[in-house]
């Protein structure tokens with residue numbers, strides 16, 4: 001069983017979470033960045049910041065995860081980026 | 084046992100037989116360099132050398148020949164897609180498979196036994212009607228069938244009548260089939276090699292040198308070479324290699340997993356997939372049941388398998404064929420796939436003038452091996468993108484001209 005730590009509920013089975021994709025560098029609010037935001041998602045070989053949702057509690061969080069080793073480095077609420 | 088074979092075995096000095104020439108030293112320059120020795124790169128090398136007479140060609144492969152997704156796929160070949168542009172392209176692909184063993188003089192074990200996709204809801208059936216009409220319009224053999232026909236096509240299937248995954252009908256694609264994946268790559272490699280194409284295994288591309296909007300040199304772990312034209316076909320790593328050349332692609336990496344059981348007596352002579360269960364099965368000529376399904380749920384560039392996904396595949400397979408419950412798994416594996424936002428590949432020009440793309444093949448590119456190779460070779464030889472490839476241009480994302488194939492590719496590969 002793979003675990004992901006929800007900042008509100010603690011470590012949970014990763015199947016309780018929904019992956020919502022990378023935190024985009026581009027902003028969808030700016031028309032010239034729309035195509036970027038829609039189609040050109042981040043795809044690094046390394047640590048990536050991404051959105052997840054803990055489905056039972058509807059907690060939306062950010063995870064930092066390594067895309068090659070699949071190691072989860074940190075999880076936190078979007079409003080509370082740790083120092 | 085034939086006597087000659089025994090004699091050959093006991094003789095001290097064998098004349099060894101080699102289909103694919105050994106890796107030579109790198110020359111200083113090539114007219115065309117193909118990055119990636121998977122099925123796509125090798126097919127392009129074959130067509131360039133055998134059809135267009137372009138022989139000063141090098142295929143650079145960082146590992147061993149066809150060791151990427153070409154050796155990992157579940158070999159489904161079909162053309163029952165959704166959009167007109169895709170059906171036209173994949174149909175040409177199936178037709179090339181039909182004559183491939185003869186054309187190459189190499190048995191690729193193409194077996195056109197038909198593919199059946201099951202519908203477990205009215206909504207899925209409606210989408211099947213759409214696909215069937217599009218397919219018929221384009222001249223493929225495809226139809227929506229009722230439960231009785233499903234039973235005739237696949238007598239051992241659990242129809243789950245009245246159950247959670249009740250089979251309500253199916254999409255029957257008589258032109259669908261399978262072929263031995265690595266034989267396809269080897270067949271192309273042998274013929275390309277015989278025409279002088281150099282195949283460099285264990286040769287990794289590590290960087291590029293540019294002059295204006297052209298690539299002039301390619302850096303590898305075995306030295307730098309000058310190049311006229313470049314074709315990139317590196318499977319799961321297309322996003323990364325393009326980035327080295329300074330090209331951004333709308334690609335994300337996801338793993339795709341599959342597995343095979345121990346060999347069983349033949350019981351399944353068609354390819355069967357279920358849209359709801361995200362599972363598909365085919366029995367190989369050795370009797371093994373090959374089981375495939377949907378992608379992992381989040382981005383990852385790793386070929387490690389997960390228990391979750393394997394359990395999911397087993398669950399789907401057991402639902403369709405409950406009598407498989409005591410069968411043992413022989414092998415299981417994963418490949419990295421290069422997914423585009425519209426589940427369609429990217430073929431043709433790039434922002435660089437002499438750099439051509441054959442990528443974004445995601446979870447569905449084996450069936451396209453011959454047609455992509457043929458048409459990309461034509462593009463490179465003539466400098467013109469043929470009509471059948473035009474809809475797959477990278478620039479379609481800038482103009483919102485997407486080719487959405489999500490429904491047609493999801494878990495039936």
Ligand SMILES: Cc1cc2nc3c(=O)[nH]c(=O)nc-3n(C[C@H](O)[C@H](O)[C@H](O)COP(=O)(O)OP(=O)(O)OC[C@H]3O[C@@H](n4cnc5c(N)ncnc54)[C@H](O)[C@@H]3O)c2cc1C
Pocket residue numbers: 118119120121122123124143144145146147148149150151152153154155156157158159160286287288289316317318319320324339340341375416417418419420444445446447448449450451495496
């Ligand atoms: C589990 C699984 C099941 C699948 N099932 C099906 C199916 O049933 N039907 C179907 O049509 N498709 C299927 N696919 C998809 C299909 O396998 C691929 O789309 C197809 O094989 C792509 O071929 P390719 O030649 O482009 O890439 P590959 O076969 O992956 O070849 C690319 C090569 O490039 C090399 N390379 C990478 N980087 C470099 C570098 N820097 N320098 C030099 N070489 C490099 C790699 O080592 C690799 O050998 C499946 C895929 C998987 C993983």
